Amino acid sequence: MTPLEYDRTHIWHPYASLGNPPPVLHAKSASGVEIELADGSRLVDAVSSWWCVAHGHNHPAIVEAIRRQSERMCHVMFGGFTHDPAIDLAERLAKFAPAGLDRVFFADSGSISVEVAAKMAVQYQNALGHPERNRLVALKGGYHGDTSLCMAISDPDGMHTLFKGIMTKHFFAEKPGVPIDGEWDPADIQSLRRVLEEHSGEIAAVVCEPVFQAANAMNFYHPQYLREMRRLCDEHGALLIFDEIAAGFHRTGPLWAHSRAGIEPDIMTVGKALTGGHMTLAATLASAKVADTISNGRPSAFMHGPTYMANPLACAAACASLDLFEHSDYQSKVAKIESLFREGLSPLRALANVRDVRVLGAAGVVEVERLPKQEDISRVIRKHGVWLRPFANFIYAMPPLVTDDATAGRIVEAIADLSSAPPGPAPADGDFHE
Numbered sequence: 001m002t003p004l005e006y007d008r009t010h011i012w013h014p015y016a017s018l019g020n021p022p023p024v025l026h027a028k029s030a031s032g033v034e035i036e037l038a039d040g041s042r043l044v045d046a047v048s049s050w051w052c053v054a055h056g057h058n059h060p061a062i063v064e065a066i067r068r069q070s071e072r073m074c075h076v077m078f079g080g081f082t083h084d085p086a087i088d089l090a091e092r093l094a095k096f097a098p099a100g101l102d103r104v105f106f107a108d109s110g111s112i113s114v115e116v117a118a119k120m121a122v123q124y125q126n127a128l129g130h131p132e133r134n135r136l137v138a139l140k141g142g143y144h145g146d147t148s149l150c151m152a153i154s155d156p157d158g159m160h161t162l163f164k165g166i167m168t169k170h171f172f173a174e175k176p177g178v179p180i181d182g183e184w185d186p187a188d189i190q191s192l193r194r195v196l197e198e199h200s201g202e203i204a205a206v207v208c209e210p211v212f213q214a215a216n217a218m219n220f221y222h223p224q225y226l227r228e229m230r231r232l233c234d235e236h237g238a239l240l241i242f243d244e245i246a247a248g249f250h251r252t253g254p255l256w257a258h259s260r261a262g263i264e265p266d267i268m269t270v271g272k273a274l275t276g277g278h279m280t281l282a283a284t285l286a287s288a289k290v291a292d293t294i295s296n297g298r299p300s301a302f303m304h305g306p307t308y309m310a311n312p313l314a315c316a317a318a319c320a321s322l323d324l325f326e327h328s329d330y331q332s333k334v335a336k337i338e339s340l341f342r343e344g345l346s347p348l349r350a351l352a353n354v355r356d357v358r359v360l361g362a363a364g365v366v367e368v369e370r371l372p373k374q375e376d377i378s379r380v381i382r383k384h385g386v387w388l389r390p391f392a393n394f395i396y397a398m399p400p401l402v403t404d405d406a407t408a409g410r411i412v413e414a415i416a417d418l419s420s421a422p423p424g425p426a427p428a429d430g431d432f433h434e
C-alpha cells in the first residue's frame, strides 16, 4: 500500500468520508504564501490554511522562536508551573486586546477557547448568585467550533444538526441582516431584544462573531448591531462574548473586527492567526470584572485545565507572531488586498450562477447558487496554481495578509474562472463542510 493509499483508507480528513474520500493533495513544504506539493508544483494558499497563516508559511522569525524554545523546554504542565513564554504572551496580548481584557486563559484550539468563554460566563453568573443563568444566546448563521458546546451555539440549521441529541439547548436570535455598508435598520436587533426580554433570567451571556460571520454564512454585518447588543447585554445582566478567532488580527482590516463598533466585550476569544498558523493555540481574554467575580465565588478556582495549556512552543510562536503584527502595517496591506478583491470580484455578480459578491478586508466571497463539480474545482486549482476550498454556497479567498498585488490578482482570476464554471449537483443531505 502506498502512503497515499494508506491515507485514503485509514485517516479521516476534516468533514470528509473515509469510505468515499474526496481528493487530497500531498503537501511537502510551505513558505511564504505558497504550499509545495510532492510533485514539485506550488499552490498559492488562498485560504491561508483555514485563515491562520497571516504572515505567510514558515515565517523565519516564528520558526526561529519555536526552535529556540524547543532547545529549552518543549512542554511542562501549567498546573503548578509557569514559564516565560506564557508570561510574555499574556503581557503582549494585554497590549493588543481591547482595554481591560487583560486576564487570560490559554487554550489549545479555538473551539476550546469558546468552551472556556462559555464556562467563564456561567461561573461568573453562579458567583453572582444566579446559577439559573446557564444558557447562552447566539446568532443564527454563526459558527464557533465543533466541540459540543460550540456546536450548540453555532447555526442551529447548519452542519451540526445530526448531533442535536447531545447538544444543550441555547437561544438564538435571527442572523444579522443589515450589511456592513448598508443603512442601519433598528428592526435588525428586534430578534435579539425579544430573546433577552423573554429569557434574561436564564441567560449567562450573548456570544457572536463580531461583524464577520465566517464559517457558516460569510456574512459581513453592520457594527451598529454590536452597539445595540452591548446595550442589551448591560440592560439584562448578560455578559458579552466576542469570538474574534476568524475575524481578529486584521482579517477584516482593523486589528479587531469589533473595534468598528467602538464598544468592548467582557470576554473575547482569539486563535487561528495568534501563532500565524505555526502552532495550535488560542486564548480566552476576560475583563477584571469577570475574573474577580469568578475568583470571589465558589469555587474560586476557574474549572478548566487542558494538558497542553499554555504549551511553551506555541506561546513562543505566538510571541513572535505578535511581534510581526506589531511591526507590520497590516492595516494598509489588507486595505490593498480589499481594493484588489473589490475591483476583481465585483464584476462576477453578472454571472448566471452568482448570487452575490462580498468583500471586507482580506476576505473576498462569491456566493453562488451551487458550487461547481469537484472536477472543475480541482481543474481550476491546478490551472491557476491557487488553492481554493469552496464550501456550502461560497467560493472565497482569505489569503495570508502578506499577499502581494500580483498574487492577489492570480487569486481573483482563479475565483473568476471557478465562478464561471457550470453549477454542480445539489449537495447530498448533510454534505456540508468547513
Ligand code: PMP
Binding pocket: 109, 110, 111, 112, 114, 143, 144, 145, 146, 209, 214, 215, 243, 244, 245, 246, 247, 271, 272
Ligand atoms: N470560532 C470561529 C469564529 C471559527 O471560525 C473557528 C474555526 N473556523 C472556531 C471558533 C474554532 O476554532 P478551531 O477550529 O481552532 O477549534
